[in-house]
Amino acid sequence: MEPVVAAEVDRDASLATALEDVPVEDGAELSVAVLDLASGRSATYGTALFETASIVKADILAALLLQAQDAGRELTAQEKEYATAMIEESDNASASALWRTIGQEAGLDAANGRFGLTGTQGGEGMLWGLTRTTAADQLVLLRQIFGDDTESELNAASRAYLQGLMGSVVEDQGWGISAAGSDVALKNGWLPRTATGLWVVNSIGRVTVDGRDCLVAVLSRGSTTKAKGIATVEAAARAAVPVVAADDTGK
Numbered sequence: 198m199e200p201v202v203a204a205e206v207d208r209d210a211s212l213a214t215a216l217e218d219v220p221v222e223d224g225a226e227l228s229v230a231v232l233d234l235a236s237g238r239s240a241t242y243g244t245a246l247f248e249t250a251s252i253v254k255a256d257i258l259a260a261l262l263l264q265a266q267d268a269g270r271e272l273t274a275q276e277k278e279y280a281t282a283m284i285e286e287s288d289n290a291s292a293s294a295l296w297r298t299i300g301q302e303a304g305l306d307a308a309n310g311r312f313g314l315t316g317t318q319g320g321e322g323m324l325w326g327l328t329r330t331t332a333a334d335q336l337v338l339l340r341q342i343f344g345d346d347t348e349s350e351l352n353a354a355s356r357a358y359l360q361g362l363m364g365s366v367v368e369d370q371g372w373g374i375s376a377a378g379s380d381v382a383l384k385n386g387w388l389p390r391t392a393t394g395l396w397v398v399n400s401i402g403r404v405t406v407d408g409r410d411c412l413v414a415v416l417s418r419g420s421t422t423k424a425k426g427i428a429t430v431e432a433a434a435r436a437a438v439p440v441v442a443a444d445d446t447g448k
Contacts, residue, residue: 208240215436221429225419229433230332232412233441240440246329247416250386252399253328254283254292260299260308262355284362296325311350312341335401335414343403373400374413376431377438380405387423395419398426406442
């Protein structure tokens with residue numbers, strides 16, 4: 198008798214199906230990537246480039262930490278002050294200061310090349326919030342932050358530092374992927390585009406669901422209000438996580 202072999206699950210297709218019931222306004226766009234850290238199961242929906250808004254702040258700090266590692270130094274007290282305000286409070290002035298420190302677009306792109314991001318391009322000049330990225334690339338970045346020594350250019354101390362800040366964002370910025378689980382570490386981004394008045398609303402980070410750590414990146418644009426964008430992002434996160442957190446039998 199031949200052994201029974203379970204059919205391979207097309208998780209990208211499963212994710213697309215799971216997202217069908219997520220409320221997305223006419224003309225708005227959504228892209229999602231999700232990974233179960235323990236099993237390595239992942240799924241991605243959408244390949245378009247999205248403006249990062251403030252989620253790039255996690256990338257800016259990752260780049261700074263990588264540069265500090267290369268130089269064999271610790272972050273300065275001022276850099277730590279900026280980093281805390283940038284991640285926990287999403288302070289823009291602090292982000293601009295650290296953007297200059299890392300060398301702006303060139304510095305971010307160089308770090309991302311080492312991190313393995315292939316579709317992300319830093320914003321021109323001081324326009325760090327107009328960095329463009331994909332959900333898949335954000336998942337790669339999250340693995341740099343929440344992975345282990347075998348898969349991250351960041352050392353354990355750098356990863357712990359960034360994780361700690363992402364786990365301590367101010368309460369009114371705790372929305373987003375947090376809707377999908379508990380023990381959350383995240384960075385959100387939101388930006389009304391001047392030309393259209395429509396909103397970019399993004400959320401990236403780690404959540405725990407039934408004891409499983411999952412990395413989630415949800416990117417959106419085209420919502421008429423920030424609140425509607427948040428609702429879309431949260432619904433997408435809730436729909437996406439079970440696609441990888443469940444085993445191949447659906448349990």
